Amino acid sequence: MKRRTLLTTITAAMAGLALAGPATAQDFPSDTIRLIVPYPPGGGSDSITRAFGAALEEVSGQAVVVENIPGSEGINGMLALKNAAPDGYTIAMNGSSDVTAPLAFRDQPPYELSDFSCAGAIFKTPAWIVSHADNGYEDLGDFLEAAKEKPGELILGTTGKLSATDFVASTVKGTSGADFKVVPFGGGGPLRKAVMANQVDAGVILAPVFLPEIQAGELNVLAAAGDMSEINYEPARATKHIKEWGADIEVALIRGIWMPAGVPEDVQAKMSELVSQAIKSESFTAFGENFGFGAHAMSGADFCARLPQEVEDLKTVLSKYVER
Known part of the structure; x- marks a missing residue:
């Protein structure tokens, strides 16, 4: 009798787990979001990240913790993102050329574009x-x-x-x-x-x-x-x-939200949706008015799609005068 009761209990528990299943975009986000800014406090990237974090917290309903991980011209923060669990709960804010420059100019790049996915652009200055x-x-x-x-x-x-x-x-x-x-x-x-x-x-x-x-x-x-x-x-x-x-170049940094590679597609899509909502929020709009520029929206797919060409442009156009 005891054995039969034990088997029934185990079977019921396993059925409950099966019904619950793995976390999906329907559940996301259900926990604190970690938002990395790969630079020290006090700069423009830090200000934008903190304003975005507050807006993301509003639209997601979850706490957003901003973490400064400076060093190696932004590389340390991106490596922290690369090594994070691909569950959507760790993201980073960084400029496109700040990410692509190490790929264009370093003989041994610290990462590849394939190590990341994109949730959308938020600012262009x-x-x-x-x-x-x-x-x-x-x-x-x-x-x-x-x-x-x-x-x-x-x-x-x-x-x-x-x-x-x-x-x-x-x-x-x-x-x-x-x-x-x-x-x-x-x-x-x-x-x-x-x-x-x-x-x-x-x-x-x-x-x-x-x-x-x-x-x-x-x-x-x-x-x-x-x-x-x-x-x-x-x-x-x-x-x-x-x-x-005589300096005939255009340099405007497009800042976006990055995720590690391997995040489930439905979670990526949900984060992209939250990013779009956050930059349209009253708080982020007010930040832009005070900061000097408004938000610059671009989908995650479009943001990521422009990166390979940017690497080539850095190699061929802007590298002429840059000392490595």
Whole structure:
């Protein structure tokens, strides 16, 4: 009798497990979401990630924990994502060229595009060059003239080696013939501190970082490497393009949400849906209005589809002046 009762209990339990089945998109998300930002606190990527995380928390109904994993120009954070369980509960926010640059310029890339999947783009911002007002530079021409008068002395800071801002700085240096130092700072936060302390003569960072300081007259915008027509600060829309000084490239970083490879397709689709809802939310819209640019929507499929060509473009177009 006891044996029969035990068998009945086990059978009932197994039936219950079979009915429950594995977690699916219907259940997703049902737990905390980990959102990696592969840079230190204080920069533009960190600000965007935290605003997006708050919006994602609203639309998903689950807690979203933002985790800064800086180091190696964003590579450490992407490796953490690569090695995460492919269940949809670990995602990352990063720019497309920040992910593709190591594939284009490193002899032994730390990862492959196939290690990741995409949940959609959320933001697109051009790079711009700024300088402390005390330096007296009104535009990029003033900076280049000063650099030619003091060869090898001036410093143009960037957010990191082989970053979008590094491409801008290196191309300006290579096409202008001016001799100045291009110094990477390992993230927007550290560069921001250096620019505000006037420890560099100018810095390349992604707009609209520094917008409040520019509005207050503490910093000057010297040039931009992309279209400024959508910035909500009207005076900045007239910023001259770096091509006016011979650097004929367009550099605007598309930031998106990344997932590890192997996430079930239905969970990927659900996360993409949540990403779309989050960037349309009132809180993220308000963030964009205060930050300077609105959201830039792109599906996960479209975001991922453009990456192989970006790797080739980096190799053939932007590599001419970049020092590895």
